[in-house]
Amino acid sequence: MIDKIAAVGLVRRFGLECLPAEVLPPGLAEDERARRMAAVAGDRTLVVRAAADVEVRNLPRAVGLTVDDAAAWARRLDPGLSVVVQPYAPLLFSAEILLAESAVVCEYLPGIWELDTPITPAVLVLASGGHRVVSAPLRPQPARFHSLGAGRVTVPSLLGDWPVAELAGWAVEHADGLRGLRDHLGVDVILKCHYADGFGVSPQNIRTSTGLDLAALETDEPAPPGLPVLETPDADLAGVGDAVLVRVTVPRESARELDRFAARLAVAGVRHVYVESGLLSHLAIALREAGLAVHAA
Structure with a gap:
């Protein structure tokens, strides 16, 4: 990072x-x-x-x-x-944007995207031949927003199509800068972005990407049925096998718990992890950094 x-x-x-x-x-x-x-x-x-x-x-x-x-x-x-x-500007949606050699891939969801955000992002692939939405939630999800008057609020939200136009337009407008940033760093890059009301798509953090199979982002295949489901970082891993479905969320201040959880999975013999939080999410990155193969559920 x-x-x-x-x-x-x-x-x-x-x-x-x-x-x-x-x-x-x-x-x-x-x-x-x-x-x-x-x-x-x-x-x-x-x-x-x-x-x-x-x-x-x-x-x-x-x-x-x-x-x-x-x-x-x-x-x-x-x-x-x-x-x-x-x-300060109200945050309408969040995106993790992968700058790869052959494409720009965006995962985006309504509201604030943090370690304890329990919702599934949509996936948009932008390539020289045009753009396509690989997957998108069809029902409202409990998204978190910030209000100056009320603080954090949770509202059922479904973004619809308008972020596709915003993200695609931003990527085209800033194509030279995005290419320049990736070339400067010499590796694939993930930008953590906010869509701020009145300002548009706004990169906040930069992380270099490791171990991500671009093809996995461009497919929409469900997880195999019957996988063990892990929902807490201290979940019992006895007998889980080599593939699991992970629904772990932690507060922002407890990020290191994800690193320890990923290491425990590797030691327990897990090799394949399915996540619903996106392949560009912090959880997915921590799992890949532990040497695990991460798939979208």
């Missing part, structure tokens, strides 16, 4: 920034930090995230803060951390 500070720089360098992001380095004078926060905010509230110049997952963040509250929040951080500041 590319650290957050480097990701902000790469997104800007290759012309992919739609939702502005400003990195405020450690040691910045408080009045200067507040001034720069105000410049980013304009007439909006702020989203603030702690960031380091090495990969550290799931550092603190806060959503919907005034400039004064954001400055106070930053003062409470470890003094060695930077702060990434963005204007």
Whole structure:
């Protein structure tokens, strides 16, 4: 994974920034930090995230803060951390976008996509011959959104077709930048993106991709019937066999539990894992990094 500070720089360098992001380095004078926060905010509230110049997952963040509250929040951080500041805009859908040599593949779902998001994404393949939706949920799913007044809210949601046009249009408009980013890093890349109201598709994080079979993203085959179903990271693995269906979700702050769970699967002799959360999801990435073959359920 590319650290957050480097990701902000790469997104800007290759012309992919739609939702502005400003990195405020450690040691910045408080009045200067507040001034720069105000410049980013304009007439909006702020989203603030702690960031380091090495990969550290799931550092603190806060959503919907005034400039004064954001400055106070930053003062409470470890003094060695930077702060990434963005204007707050309602998030309508989330996408994980794979930049491969021969295609761009998008998995997307309504609302916020985090480690404990229990819904299945749609899959869109964009290639030189056009685009096609490989799979898409047909019924509303319990999507999570953020409201400044109510905080996190869960609403049954079905996106329909409009994200296809948004994602395809964004990929065409930014084709040179996307190709440049992949060529610069020299490997397939996964962009974690938000669709922010008023700003459009906005990359937030960058992860280099390992062990992903592109053909698996382009097919829609169900999991074999009768697989053992695992729903918690501490599930009993005795006698599970070499293939399982995983429905594990964890809070954002417990990301390391997924790494330990994936390692336990490998030790238990599991070789094939089926997931409903998408092949570009954090869960799928953790499983592949443990050497497991991951399939869409």
